């Protein structure tokens with residue numbers, strides 16, 4: 001049985017909107033980032049505290065074995081607070097089932113869909129389902145109609161055979177680093193109210209694994225590792241960039257002007273960062289001989305420089321009766337003026353070769369975006 005789902009609930013916000021995401025090929029594998037490793041360590045300790053109590057609370061600066069993350073006071077606090085919140089929720093619900101990081105099959109969305117929920121709990125006595133997600137990032141993740149949690153809900157309803165019209169669901173997102181009013185965002189709803197949303201995920205899942213899944217660009221592209229190679233996203237990006245070429249209206253009121261400037265300023269920083277990253281990738285590929293349409297390489301050669309050490313030049317020149325030691329070692333041009341034979345100089349010099357990226361982008365852009 002595969003350890004990774006081809007339809008991971010954690011990416012449901014992407015494949016739910018863009019079924020083509022699942023089949024997009026050649027996405028460069030992303031190594032874990034320090035932030036993702038921190039998230040793994042906090043999840044692991046949080047889960048261990050929920051299951052085994054405070055004996056599992058990491059010591060100050062303890063190193064998490066699997067990730068190598070040093071458990072700073074902030075990370076320790078996160079794992080403990082998460083465990084406390086879950087424990088508090090557990091205490092308030094009678095007769096429950098569930099678990100920490102348990103694999104859930106989600107066949108009502110697709111037989112190949114499964115995932116591991118941070119924590120889930122059900123009670124037949126009060127007909128409740130609680131789903132907890134711990135998020136250690138800074139960008140806000142909302143509990144409302146959260147696609148990842150809807151996948152888990154579908155799996156939980158299936159696993160325990162609960163009747164959705166009689167079941168109240170609580171999605172809890174604990175996100176201590178997000179600047180919102182409260183660190184826990186909770187959304188309560190009747191399970192049957194989400195039938196439509198779960199059906200949409202099901203349709204997207206079947207499309208994704210069908211014959212011709214479609215790529216749809218949108219805000220979800222931000223989290224997609226394929227955005228640098230996906231034609232749909234590149235075309236959408238190009239249209240966005242071209243909007244920036246529109247004339248700026250001069251009659252904006254003060255508050256619109258301030259807002260517009262703040263938006264453009266922020267977008268400008270993002271585009272600058274994107275350009276730097278893309279330029280590095282393009283240069284590396286072109287300089288290593290790969291063909292990137294619209295780009296090429298131009299070689300330049302610097303001034304002549306001695307190709308062997310100074311003392312060797314002095315000795316060779318002396319053999320021909322020329323003293324090149326005046327004010328240090330004379331340059332190749334000066335050595336020739338001093339009388340050293342041009343052919344001899346030629347055999348002793350080299351030119352530094354440098355390479356520069358060149359572009360012929362007009363034709364490429366026309367073909368890619370407008371035809």
Ligand code: SF4
Nearest residue numbers: 018221224227230233
């Ligand atoms: S970049 Fe956007 S459009 Fe392209 S595959 Fe990813 S989510 Fe879909």
